[in-house]
Amino acid sequence: MSSDQAVRRKQILARNEESLELLKKNWPVRWVMVRTSHPGNVGSAARAIKTMGFSSLHLVDPAYQHMAKKAEAISLSSGAFDVLEGAQNHESLVDAVANSQLVFGLTTRDREFGPPAIPLNEAIALASHALLADKPVAFVFGTERTGLDNDDLKHCTHRVWIDANPDYPSLNLAQAMMIVAYSMRQGLMNVLEIDSKTTYSEMSSSGDIELADQSAITAMLDHWQQGLEAIGYLDPQNPKKLMPRLQSLFARTSLQKEEIDLLRGIAKQMLLHGKIK
Numbered sequence: 001m002s003s004d005q006a007v008r009r010k011q012i013l014a015r016n017e018e019s020l021e022l023l024k025k026n027w028p029v030r031w032v033m034v035r036t037s038h039p040g041n042v043g044s045a046a047r048a049i050k051t052m053g054f055s056s057l058h059l060v061d062p063a064y065q066h067m068a069k070k071a072e073a074i075s076l077s078s079g080a081f082d083v084l085e086g087a088q089n090h091e092s093l094v095d096a097v098a099n100s101q102l103v104f105g106l107t108t109r110d111r112e113f114g115p116p117a118i119p120l121n122e123a124i125a126l127a128s129h130a131l132l133a134d135k136p137v138a139f140v141f142g143t144e145r146t147g148l149d150n151d152d153l154k155h156c157t158h159r160v161w162i163d164a165n166p167d168y169p170s171l172n173l174a175q176a177m178m179i180v181a182y183s184m185r186q187g188l189m190n191v192l193e194i195d196s197k198t199t200y201s202e203m204s205s206s207g208d209i210e211l212a213d214q215s216a217i218t219a220m221l222d223h224w225q226q227g228l229e230a231i232g233y234l235d236p237q238n239p240k241k242l243m244p245r246l247q248s249l250f251a252r253t254s255l256q257k258e259e260i261d262l263l264r265g266i267a268k269q270m271l272l273h274g275k276i277k
Helices: 003-023 039-051 071-077 081-085 093-097 120-132 173-192 200-204 214-230 242-251 257-273
Strands: 029-034 057-060 088-090 102-106 117-119 137-141 158-161
Touching (some): 003 173, 029 039, 029 173, 039 057, 039 071, 039 081, 057 093, 093 137, 102 120, 117 120, 120 137, 120 158, 120 173, 137 173
Parallel strands (some): 029 137, 057 088, 117 158
16 A cells, blocks of 8 residues: 555545444434324434434424333333433323424325425425434334324424335334434435535535524414404404415425524514504
8 A cells, every 4th residue: 555545545544434433423303202102102203313313303282291111112112211311201192293394204105285295305305404404303103003194284394205115115113213214314324425625514514594484473373363364364263275375385395493483573564554553
C-alpha cells in the first residue's frame, strides 16, 4: 500500500468512526403506536427500534395502560426493556407527535382525502434531512387489525406506504416498524456521508426553515372552522367534506410557523366580521 493510499484509508476510517458516533446521537424521532391491542407487539417494537439505535416509543390509547409490565411485552422486547419501560402513553395522537414537524402515517390503503402519499424511501429522505437540522419527526403506526383511520391521518403531514408484493402486502405491526427503523438508520448514514469536508454542525445549520408542528396546524384548522361557520360558508349541520378538503390542502403545503400566524389572523378576521362576534 502506497503512502497516499494509507493516508486515504486513514481518512475514510476516521470519517466512518465520526459517522458511527453521530448515529449514537439521540435523534428526535418519535415511534408512535396507535390503539395497540397486543402487548407482544409493543415489546417487539421496542426491540426493533432499539436495534436500530432509537428509543422514543409512544403509545396512543393502548389496550393496557401498563404495557411494560405485561409478560408477553417483556419477553418479546428481548433486552430492550429500557425502551419498553420508557414508552409514554398519550390520550391523543396530537399529544403523541407533539412538536414533530414531519409526521409520517404508515398505511397501504388509498384515501379520498388526507395528506400526500409518498413511498417509504421518499419519507426517509425527508426525515433524514429534517433530523440533520435537528427538526423532530414522527412515524405513526395504526392498529393491528385496521391500521390508521382517516381521523388519525389528518394529523400526519404524509401518508407513507412500504413497497411490498402487491399480491400480498401483509406485514405485521412489528415487522413494519423494523423495516422503517432500519430504513431510517440507513437514511441517516447516507446523509452523514454527503460531504466528507462538511462538519455535522455546518450541515445541521443549513435547514433554517422552521415548519409548523402538528398541534399548531390542528389548532389553526379548528380556528378556521369557527371562522368559516361565522361567515356562513360552513354549515355545521351539513359540513359535507369542506374541512377534510382543507386539511388535505394544508397537508400538501408544508406550512411554516409564520404562515400559521397568517392563517390564524385570517380566521380571527372571519370571526370578527362574521355572525359570531
